[in-house]
Amino acid sequence: MEAIVFFVSAAIILAGGLGVIVLRNPVHAALSLVATLFGVAVLFIDMEAYFLAAVQVIVYAGAIVVLFLFVIMLVGVDKAEDIYAEPIIKQRQFAALAAAGMLILVALVGVAFAGDVTGQPSNEDMTISRAIENPDGTTTPAETSNINQLAEALFTDYVFAFEITALLLTIAVVGAVVLARRPKGDLQPLPDVEPSWALRKPRAVTPTEATDPSAGDDADQDPDETTVDQAATDGAETDEAKA
Amino acid sequence: MEFDNNWLLSVMTFVPLVGAAIVMAIPKAEEELIKWAALITSLVAAGLGVFLLTDFNYDNAGELQYVADAQWISVINSRYIIGVDGIALPMIALTLLVVPLCIIYTMGHFPEPRNPKALLSLILILETGMLGTFIAQDLILFFVFFEVVLLPMFFMIAVWGGDDRRYASLKFFLYTMFGSALMLVSFLAMYFLADGTIVGDEANTFSMIALSDGATVGIARTSQLWIFAGMFVGFGVKVPMFPFHTWLPDAHTQAPTVGSVILAAVLLKLGTYGFIRIAIPMLPEAAAAWAPFIGLLAVIGIIYGALGCLAQTDMKRLIAFSSVAHMGFVMLGISTLTDFGINAAVFGMVAHGLITGMLFFIAGSVKDRYHTLDMARLGGLLISAPRMGWILGFCAMASLGLPGLAGFWGEFPAILASYNPAAILPEATFRGYMVVAALGTVLAAGYLLWMLQKTAMGTPKDEFVDNPEITDVKTYEWIAWAPLLALILALGLYPKPLFSTTDDAVVKSLQVNVMDDVPDCLNLDTDQGEACFDDLREQFEAAG
């Protein structure tokens, strides 16, 4: 029974995930994200982690995706996009490569499940490390409720991890504010070819050079002048290509 | 041992560095002051060198003297050990002589783009690096100094060099660094594999004294061969030996005159010195295995260098190729693994330093006057600048090994030594090398006389007739050259002092003196010799 539920919900998760990246309409994509998140919630239930399942539905499917939909509709991009434009040259080929890489990764994980799984399902003992500390192990927690187990884990083994998540959230808020802020002033133009101060002008003989030993070689001695110009031209070409 | 004077070497080595700092502190405008400060610093160092030469105990030249041993990096047991013996002494003297002469020469004629402050401080830093390499008795210390010389020379070529200076300086730097990279791995391998406890040091040691006294005896033969190979590349690039030599002509041709002189006179010797001081004493067994190959490369170098000379049109490049040939003789001497051959090699190093340094000086002066070194355009130096012409002739004669001049005592004994190499080496092979090397001396005579004919003989070309720039030897040139010329003649007429200085140290460096009453494995026939080394290893393992 467990296995059937697992495979069904896994199929829903994968289909939802595929929908997110394949569907052209952002609203549809967001909705298929809901399917994925629901599937995960079902998996949690399958593992008897009811609280997590509830949280998953309320927070992710409820709050976050709704927020997504809000933004999508607010910004007004709720229509199909032309996904055939290639902002990055050859991006499809690269994507194919990346996909191949991910497949290898998946295969690796597949191989992995041939290995011994030492971890125990959560309904027997959620805090595995505790069980190792007390090998007699018969002392199953009096409270079998998910919430209690979760609380215990959060405030014992993972209390530090729990606390420093605060830092992560702070960073997320600060980062979001920083990035969302409209830049002051004009956008900087793409770099010009001629730097403002670098000394690259062809040399004209002036009286100062005789007194200034740091001024350097005679112009006719420098074979690199052409190279420098060449490099400058190359730079210009690259910039054009970028633009 | 004598606490009184173990500061001498350190002071001598670091005086130029202090001088460099002083020179850098002087404002750029004070050119004369800068030059004099640099000259005085180098003379102070040379003065200490003269004191060293007089105070050195020549009866005990085989032992390290003025030893200082201080903690440096205790976690890897790398110590600040310095000392000087009969092999290092001539090299130190050569360095201390050449640097002031170079500074004097630059005072008279400064290479473009001038900036004396930078050039002179580089020369002084270079001097510290060279002296440090010769006094170091710890592998890490040696390596540090060995690497330190790279940078000043790199900048010297890159800033004050000829038209192709970038290429030449990069090539010089990368080649040498490539060699030292492998060398460092070899040093580390020796550090971990050798057992210093045999000679009363700590188990893992970089001390060159401990390692040459036999701490390496327990290293397996294959490991020894690999370690030696790493060092061979490191030192061989610096020498430069035949397949690694291609940086040399470029570096020499592009370097400013003083750069070429220092490069030829001292820097190349760091490689051969490394063979004599490190590779052979520490790994005699591997040295014996590699020697025929080294000898082969040496004679290839001799012939190749000579043929290369004949193909040159540029006078400086020709001299550079002649360096390859001459260093081939030095390496041939070393590869015989006999005291006779290595004495000859040390003599050859000194002689080559004096003679080739002198030739580069002359080439530099010719370039200043004619603004070209193209031998097709030169000619008639004897007419337009007779004294310089005669000096060039004198040096060419010295270089081709004319008896009575210093060059002879480097080449001839090296050839002779290869007639009778160490017993462990294949005699027939080395006799073959001897024949080829002797052929090389004929070629040397050929190319040097050819150069002389092209540049000194004949009549000046029309473009240079009555050119007011073409003057004879100037005062500053006389001051810079006279000591070299005098020494070439003096050592040629009376070579004994130098030979007797080096001999004890050379003999000691060839002894495999691990435990008492060991046979001299190098002096046994090939099979017996190898068995002898195996025996040693077994004895060592049996002893624990």
Next chain:
Amino acid sequence: MLNILAQPPTDAIPTPDVAWSGLMPLLILSGGAVLLLTIVSLAKDFIPRWFTPIYTVLIGIATGVAAIPLWLRVTDTPSAADPNNGPFATLDSSFGVDGFSVFFTMLFAAVVVLVALLANDYLRREDIDGPEFYVLMMLSASGGIVMASANDLIVMFLGLEILSIAVYVMAAMHSRRIESQEAGMKYFVLGALSSAVFLYGIALTYGATGSTNLVEIREFLSNVILLNDALLLAGFALLLVGFGFKVAAVPFHSWTPDVYQGAPTPVVGFMASAVKAAAFAGMLRVFWLTFGSYRTDWQPVIYGLAIATLLVGSFVAIVQTDVKRMLAYSSISHAGYLLVGVQAATNEGTATVLFYLAAYAFMVIGSFTVITLATGPGDAKTSLTDIAGLARTRPVLGIALTVFLLGQAGVPFTSGFFAKFYVISAAADANSYGLAIVAMLAAVVAAFLYLRIMMAIWLDGDEVADPTELAAAKAGIPVPWGAAVVLVVTVGFTLVFGLWPEPMIEMARDAVPALAIG
């Protein structure tokens, strides 16, 4: 009512003890960041511009100072007088305090101080809003401390995220430069992917060992023989991918050049020093310390990664023409050297990595300081021709950059020489002579890169003779006091430990990682 509250319920969860002293540096740094955020949001108009950098520097120094008593405590051996000496852990064994973590804490504190000094002028020059930068940087460095001290994979992951997410934002902070936005985006997308992979690795490792706690994992691995360890090995592989991305090891390096080129230069300095150090700290903690008994399984992989990283880092660098890209590839090849030290899988090897990271952090911050100043307003003129002749117009900057480049090339009398030497010696000690040779040869190839930059600043750009232009060029690069301090400190560090590396090596050796229970 009050009585009821005071009475603990009978089935209360026993919460773990907290050794506040061990957490002190972390609390100072992260608390300082949050406090700064509060101050600037409440009193934005009353705060002078100099306040934030000075505040950050002081917090950084305080963090470092708070680490000193810890260092003395954890590197000492327990004695009758001080039974508490030696490494310890707190918060149910999830936060370890040992020489290793304290060493990194001090390193991060130093990085925060240096980058804050450098950033002050930069932010003003580029007209970027100030306080957020410092807040993010301090938080990011706290993430680094968490990673270096983590005794639990979940904590390690959170540390990694705290460290990285802040840096993603910092990379994109120059909001008027499209390259900066692009760098932030790229770094974020690839970084998020690698974090996901890392998390997957944690899950698999948990599946195989039954715990996320490093102490328990190590116990488990040394006590239990897994008949089929495929799950565990897959976990190793995925964790390694996660770390490999952060340290910019080949083949997970592809973000590095673009991000280094686009991100604001001081941020790049922070990335190259702190992020790399933190990732290596995590890697050593997880692989050497926890999976030590499985070293025969992961050593060959790191061996391969090291070779690929060294070769790609040094060879691809040759064809670059942008200084920041060049230094990006150089940072890749440095990651290769560090992997050589990790691969040795010995305490000595760990010490070499620590020494290398410290030496490299100072050199790289110094280099990027010079680049920040030399590339001028706009942060975009970073090609080799743009900085040509730098040493002629500003000899001091030129000499400083030369010192850093030589240090990175591993030339004697710089700390970089001993860093390289020490790493290679660890490889030789572990009998990895092949790797040692490859590393040294890569050093030669990499030297070409540094020489090219040196040639550009010393030899190129000598065609100008117009005195007004020369004067303008000279006046074009003011060296503000903050950057001057950074340069003095970094050059000093590089040269002093190049001549006398002993104290630093001693310290790196004392900073042995340990997994304590507590």
